């Protein structure tokens with residue numbers, strides 16, 4: 214269940230739109246922030262807060278890759294392996310992250326510190342390889358650079 218602060222936040226978002234369902238995407242984002250991922254309970258909370266059918270909430274959430282549909286680690290690494298990043302060694306970086314941080318694509322490390330998601334192009338082809346860690350963007354990656362970055366995420 215959302216607490217009063219979160220409900221107020223969603224009410225403020227709802228007030229910006231003529232239709233409740235227009236507030237679905239930001240409300241799902243808030244639910245994900247609060248629950249860590251979009252569990253059945255999280256989507257039920259969104260449905261109740263917006264007074265829209267749960268099927269609409271689930272259908273919307275399932276369309277976007279930015280929503281997490283299973284539990285994830287404390288930090289989510291989204292590494293691009295598309296063409297520019299691949300040419301500049303992204304596949305080796307996947308292996309490096311797997312070995313160094315014990316996390317495989319689609320999985321979560323045993324200490325629950327990192328989840329790793331392989332992404333299509335994230336729009337940084339000119340400064341590839343690139344990744345997101347949570348919402349932080351990082352580019353010009355190398356093994357050394359990844360180590361410097363990820364070691365800051367505890």
Ligand code: FES
Nearest residue numbers: 293295298334337
């Ligand atoms: S191919 Fe990786 S950012 Fe475009």
